[in-house]
Amino acid sequence: DTAVSQTPKYLVTQMGNDKSIKCEQNLGHDTMYWYKQDSKKFLKIMFSYNNKELIINETVPNRFSPKSPDKAHLNLHINSLELGDSAVYFCASSQWDSGANVLTFGAGSRLTVL
Amino acid sequence: GDSVTQMEGPVTLSEEAFLTINCTYTATGYPSLFWYVQYPGEGLQLLLKATKADDKGSNKGFEATYRKETTSFHLEKGSVQVSDSAVYFCALSDQGSSASKIIFGSGTRLSIRP
Numbered sequence: 001d002t003a004v005s006q007t008p009k010y011l012v013t014q015m016g017n018d019k020s021i022k023c024e025q026n027l028g029h030d031t032m033y034w035y036k037q038d039s040k041k042f043l044k045i046m047f048s049y050n051n052k053e054l055i056i057n058e059t060v061p062n063r064f065s066p067k068s069p070d071k072a073h074l075n076l077h078i079n080s081l082e083l084g085d086s087a088v089y090f091c092a093s094s095q096w097d098s099g100a101n102v103l104t105f106g107a108g109s110r111l112t113v114l
Numbered sequence: 115g116d117s118v119t120q121m122e123g124p125v126t127l128s129e130e131a132f133l134t135i136n137c138t139y140t141a142t143g144y145p146s147l148f149w150y151v152q153y154p155g156e157g158l159q160l161l162l163k164a165t166k167a168d169d170k171g172s173n174k175g176f177e178a179t180y181r182k183e184t185t186s187f188h189l190e191k192g193s194v195q196v197s198d199s200a201v202y203f204c205a206l207s208d209q210g211s212s213a214s215k216i217i218f219g220s221g222t223r224l225s226i227r228p
Binding site for chain 2: 004033040041042043044045048056090092094098099100101102103104105106107108
Protein backbone atom coordinates (compact mmCIF):
# COMPACT_ATOMS: atom_id res chain seq x y z
CA ASP A 1 0.00 0.00 0.00
CA THR A 2 1.29 3.45 -0.91
CA ALA A 3 1.78 5.52 2.24
CA VAL A 4 1.38 9.00 0.71
CA SER A 5 -0.31 9.04 -2.67
CA GLN A 6 -0.92 12.07 -4.84
CA THR A 7 -2.81 12.45 -8.10
CA PRO A 8 -2.31 13.22 -10.84
CA LYS A 9 1.35 12.37 -11.36
CA TYR A 10 1.56 14.59 -14.44
CA LEU A 11 -0.49 17.63 -15.32
CA VAL A 12 -0.10 19.71 -18.48
CA THR A 13 -2.35 22.72 -18.87
CA GLN A 14 -2.65 26.17 -20.36
CA MET A 15 -2.02 29.49 -18.63
CA GLY A 16 -5.11 30.86 -16.93
CA ASN A 17 -6.66 27.48 -16.19
CA ASP A 18 -7.56 26.18 -12.73
CA LYS A 19 -6.30 22.79 -11.55
CA SER A 20 -6.23 20.64 -8.43
CA ILE A 21 -3.83 18.09 -7.01
CA LYS A 22 -5.06 15.57 -4.45
CA CYS A 23 -3.12 13.92 -1.66
CA GLU A 24 -4.00 11.12 0.72
CA GLN A 25 -1.97 9.41 3.43
CA ASN A 26 -2.80 6.12 5.13
CA LEU A 27 -0.16 6.39 7.86
CA GLY A 28 -2.39 7.93 10.51
CA HIS A 29 -0.19 11.03 10.70
CA ASP A 30 -1.64 14.25 12.09
CA THR A 31 0.33 16.72 9.98
CA MET A 32 0.44 17.13 6.20
CA TYR A 33 2.38 19.48 3.95
CA TRP A 34 2.69 20.81 0.43
CA TYR A 35 6.16 21.52 -0.93
CA LYS A 36 7.12 23.01 -4.31
CA GLN A 37 10.29 21.82 -6.06
CA ASP A 38 11.58 23.99 -8.89
CA SER A 39 13.69 22.96 -11.87
CA LYS A 40 16.90 23.38 -9.86
CA LYS A 41 15.58 20.93 -7.24
CA PHE A 42 15.11 23.67 -4.63
CA LEU A 43 12.38 22.55 -2.23
CA LYS A 44 10.18 25.15 -0.56
CA ILE A 45 7.40 24.61 1.95
CA MET A 46 4.04 26.08 0.97
CA PHE A 47 1.48 24.93 3.53
CA SER A 48 1.08 22.67 6.51
CA TYR A 49 -2.05 21.34 8.20
CA ASN A 50 -2.27 19.69 11.58
CA ASN A 51 -5.52 17.82 12.23
CA LYS A 52 -7.26 19.78 9.46
CA GLU A 53 -6.08 23.14 10.81
CA LEU A 54 -3.75 25.38 8.80
CA ILE A 55 -0.55 25.92 10.80
CA ILE A 56 2.00 27.00 8.20
CA ASN A 57 1.19 29.34 5.35
CA GLU A 58 4.32 30.61 3.65
CA THR A 59 4.41 33.53 1.27
CA VAL A 60 2.41 31.90 -1.48
CA PRO A 61 0.14 33.74 -3.95
CA ASN A 62 -3.49 33.51 -2.92
CA ARG A 63 -4.17 31.73 -6.22
CA PHE A 64 -3.03 28.66 -4.26
CA SER A 65 -5.65 27.34 -1.86
CA PRO A 66 -5.14 24.21 0.22
CA LYS A 67 -8.05 22.25 1.64
CA SER A 68 -8.00 19.51 4.23
CA PRO A 69 -11.36 17.73 4.51
CA ASP A 70 -9.93 15.35 7.11
CA LYS A 71 -6.52 14.64 8.55
CA ALA A 72 -5.79 11.97 5.92
CA HIS A 73 -6.32 14.29 2.96
CA LEU A 74 -4.75 17.56 1.84
CA ASN A 75 -5.63 18.92 -1.57
CA LEU A 76 -4.14 21.86 -3.45
CA HIS A 77 -6.17 24.00 -5.81
CA ILE A 78 -4.47 26.51 -8.08
CA ASN A 79 -6.40 29.26 -9.86
CA SER A 80 -5.33 31.23 -12.92
CA LEU A 81 -2.21 29.21 -13.57
CA GLU A 82 0.95 31.04 -14.61
CA LEU A 83 4.11 29.86 -16.35
CA GLY A 84 6.05 30.21 -13.09
CA ASP A 85 3.80 27.67 -11.42
CA SER A 86 5.47 24.92 -13.45
CA ALA A 87 7.20 22.70 -10.90
CA VAL A 88 6.93 19.41 -9.09
CA TYR A 89 4.57 19.59 -6.12
CA PHE A 90 5.18 17.17 -3.28
CA CYS A 91 2.73 16.21 -0.60
CA ALA A 92 4.13 14.89 2.68
CA SER A 93 2.95 13.82 6.08
CA SER A 94 4.89 13.66 9.30
CA GLN A 95 5.10 11.88 12.59
CA TRP A 96 7.16 12.30 15.73
CA ASP A 97 9.84 9.61 15.68
CA SER A 98 12.56 9.23 18.32
CA GLY A 99 12.70 12.93 19.12
CA ALA A 100 12.33 14.27 15.58
CA ASN A 101 9.58 15.24 13.17
CA VAL A 102 10.08 12.86 10.21
CA LEU A 103 8.51 13.46 6.80
CA THR A 104 7.14 10.84 4.42
CA PHE A 105 6.79 12.16 0.88
CA GLY A 106 4.55 11.27 -2.00
CA ALA A 107 6.04 10.63 -5.44
CA GLY A 108 5.26 14.15 -6.66
CA SER A 109 2.96 15.77 -9.19
CA ARG A 110 4.71 17.42 -12.12
CA LEU A 111 2.77 20.48 -13.29
CA THR A 112 3.62 22.01 -16.65
CA VAL A 113 1.95 25.29 -17.60
CA LEU A 114 2.11 26.18 -21.29
CA GLY B 115 15.16 32.92 10.09
CA ASP B 116 16.42 29.36 10.12
CA SER B 117 18.32 28.17 7.07
CA VAL B 118 20.38 25.32 5.68
CA THR B 119 23.36 25.68 3.35
CA GLN B 120 24.84 22.72 1.55
CA MET B 121 27.59 22.36 -0.99
CA GLU B 122 26.62 22.90 -4.56
CA GLY B 123 26.77 20.03 -6.95
CA PRO B 124 26.99 18.17 -9.02
CA VAL B 125 29.44 15.89 -7.29
CA THR B 126 30.87 13.15 -9.50
CA LEU B 127 32.89 10.30 -7.99
CA SER B 128 34.14 6.90 -9.02
CA GLU B 129 32.71 3.80 -7.40
CA GLU B 130 34.29 2.99 -4.02
CA ALA B 131 35.44 6.59 -3.50
CA PHE B 132 34.97 8.42 -0.20
CA LEU B 133 32.07 10.84 -0.10
CA THR B 134 31.58 14.05 1.87
CA ILE B 135 28.70 16.45 1.29
CA ASN B 136 28.95 19.52 3.49
CA CYS B 137 25.97 21.01 5.30
CA THR B 138 25.81 23.93 7.72
CA TYR B 139 22.79 25.45 9.38
CA THR B 140 21.55 28.59 11.07
CA ALA B 141 18.90 28.21 13.73
CA THR B 142 17.66 29.65 16.97
CA GLY B 143 17.23 27.00 19.60
CA TYR B 144 18.13 23.37 19.12
CA PRO B 145 16.91 21.97 15.82
CA SER B 146 16.80 18.36 14.72
CA LEU B 147 18.91 17.67 11.62
CA PHE B 148 18.24 15.32 8.72
CA TRP B 149 19.54 14.03 5.44
CA TYR B 150 16.96 13.07 2.84
CA VAL B 151 17.68 11.39 -0.50
CA GLN B 152 15.74 11.73 -3.75
CA TYR B 153 16.20 9.08 -6.43
CA PRO B 154 15.23 9.98 -10.01
CA GLY B 155 11.49 10.34 -10.48
CA GLU B 156 10.70 9.77 -6.80
CA GLY B 157 9.85 11.72 -3.70
CA LEU B 158 12.35 12.38 -0.94
CA GLN B 159 12.96 9.72 1.67
CA LEU B 160 14.65 9.97 5.03
CA LEU B 161 18.24 8.75 5.01
CA LEU B 162 19.29 9.58 8.59
CA LYS B 163 18.70 12.02 11.41
CA ALA B 164 20.16 13.40 14.63
CA THR B 165 18.26 15.20 17.35
CA LYS B 166 20.93 16.68 19.62
CA ALA B 167 24.54 17.79 19.69
CA ASP B 168 27.14 15.04 19.12
CA ASP B 169 24.50 12.55 17.97
CA LYS B 170 25.55 10.49 14.97
CA GLY B 171 22.90 9.38 12.50
CA SER B 172 23.68 6.42 10.25
CA ASN B 173 21.97 4.33 7.59
CA LYS B 174 23.03 2.28 4.53
CA GLY B 175 26.70 3.09 5.15
CA PHE B 176 26.06 6.85 5.34
CA GLU B 177 26.67 8.80 8.51
CA ALA B 178 26.54 12.36 9.79
CA THR B 179 27.39 13.89 13.17
CA TYR B 180 25.49 16.84 14.70
CA ARG B 181 28.22 19.41 15.46
CA LYS B 182 26.78 22.29 17.46
CA GLU B 183 30.11 24.13 17.75
CA THR B 184 30.48 24.36 13.97
CA THR B 185 26.71 24.25 13.21
CA SER B 186 27.37 21.45 10.74
CA PHE B 187 25.93 18.08 9.76
CA HIS B 188 28.20 16.78 6.98
CA LEU B 189 27.20 13.58 5.20
CA GLU B 190 29.89 10.92 4.69
CA LYS B 191 30.19 7.47 3.19
CA GLY B 192 33.36 5.44 3.04
CA SER B 193 32.78 3.67 -0.27
CA VAL B 194 30.07 4.83 -2.66
CA GLN B 195 28.21 2.67 -5.14
CA VAL B 196 26.55 3.46 -8.47
CA SER B 197 23.21 2.95 -6.73
CA ASP B 198 23.97 5.95 -4.47
CA SER B 199 23.51 8.30 -7.42
CA ALA B 200 20.73 10.67 -6.34
CA VAL B 201 20.08 14.16 -4.99
CA TYR B 202 20.83 14.60 -1.29
CA PHE B 203 19.11 17.20 0.86
CA CYS B 204 20.18 18.43 4.27
CA ALA B 205 17.29 19.68 6.42
CA LEU B 206 16.41 20.97 9.85
CA SER B 207 13.28 20.92 11.95
CA ASP B 208 12.81 24.11 13.86
CA GLN B 209 10.96 22.97 16.95
CA GLY B 210 10.21 19.92 18.94
CA SER B 211 6.75 18.93 17.81
CA SER B 212 5.00 17.05 15.03
CA ALA B 213 3.78 20.41 13.67
CA SER B 214 7.23 21.93 13.19
CA LYS B 215 8.44 23.47 9.96
CA ILE B 216 11.09 21.46 8.12
CA ILE B 217 13.50 23.55 6.06
CA PHE B 218 15.60 22.05 3.28
CA GLY B 219 18.92 22.96 1.75
CA SER B 220 19.21 23.37 -2.00
CA GLY B 221 20.18 19.76 -2.65
CA THR B 222 23.41 18.22 -3.96
CA ARG B 223 23.31 15.96 -6.98
CA LEU B 224 25.65 12.98 -6.66
CA SER B 225 26.70 10.90 -9.67
CA ILE B 226 28.80 7.76 -9.26
CA ARG B 227 30.78 6.40 -12.20
CA PRO B 228 31.21 2.61 -12.47
